[in-house]
Amino acid sequence: MRSQNYGQQAVLVFETGEPVMETLKRWLAQHQINGGSFTAIGGLRQVTLKYFNTTTRSYEEREINEQLEVLHLTGNVGLLNGQPFVHAHITLGTREYQTYGGPFGDGVVPPVLELVLRRVGGTLTRRENAESGLTELYPEASRFA
């Protein structure tokens, strides 16, 4: 993965064979990113999509093994128990220009994925909510603002 920091922003280019979520979380830990959001476009294979079932309060999963265009991957990054946490949703396109999508589990790149990250200058804390079954976002005040 090639990456470059530009002040509040960073550009990450994932290469063939890299699992996006795992690679992104390692980068976030290395660069001590406590809060931000990102957008990515590119291509993926071996994608895991999730769907949050509000009745059972748990995620259902589906794996896809097909070459797909990432029309849009957007997410928020923060900390859960001091570790990087990523919440992202994806829209995928097929060779026939059909689309599907859902919450993003993970995916392996080929041929490439370009991601632009923007820090918020504060910590986006995540806390598990046993009642809803979700890991909810609590934006904390910046030390600078």
Add this chain to the structure above:
Amino acid sequence: MRSQNYGQQAVLVFETGEPVMETLKRWLAQHQINGGSFTAIGGLRQVTLKYFNTTTRSYEEREINEQLEVLHLTGNVGLLNGQPFVHAHITLGTREYQTYGGPFGDGVVPPVLELVLRRVGGTLTRRENAESGLTELYPEASRFA
């Protein structure tokens, strides 16, 4: 709704039962946001989608009462006659990972919607264009740039 300002950016977390557009416009008025753009992901029920019919020059509407993933909600905020105006488009995902979308009317959250807003540092003025039937965007020069 929980929110936090981070300089040019803000993070808003909508909670169960909150209508997104109404809640967002009230927040924009309170924080005197004259221009910016946002991206949101999460889940919605009771969504109203719109479609601008370029022949009749008016919006058609459809209401959906189903638990849906918000794969992507993106919009621009500005002022129309001095009041907050939001123009947003949404892509939704079903439990079967199918997608649909259109211009966003409104939607009620459960379980949660996370929105990141970025101000532009100037006013994005909206003016009604009787000929096109649209409320068009006129970006005004910043006082700072």
Add this chain to the structure above:
Amino acid sequence: MRSQNYGQQAVLVFETGEPVMETLKRWLAQHQINGGSFTAIGGLRQVTLKYFNTTTRSYEEREINEQLEVLHLTGNVGLLNGQPFVHAHITLGTREYQTYGGPFGDGVVPPVLELVLRRVGGTLTRRENAESGLTELYPEASRFA
């Protein structure tokens, strides 16, 4: 096309009859934008979608002549051989709220397209990779960071 610069950001409003890619590239050259990302919403007709075939290592194309909502157009801008280069993916919505999408070739606006661009403060260099058939992104260090 109406446009306004706001420091690191810019807002571009494309008007009826304008080809998006051609108009955007001309604006990028005039404003000497070497690196950034953008998001746009609006409407298009005469859209060209692309699909990168990883087996043949080339793009397949499809043209659409229909009034469509742009649910989301996102892209990265940089330089290829010193000239503006745009890599963008689009999600489109029909009057029946169905969606399709893919890599964006070009499209002609009616009725309007609103685009928000954010510079990264460095150069996003593109280089042609003969092996993969892709024009790959190499983010370069900022002179300021």
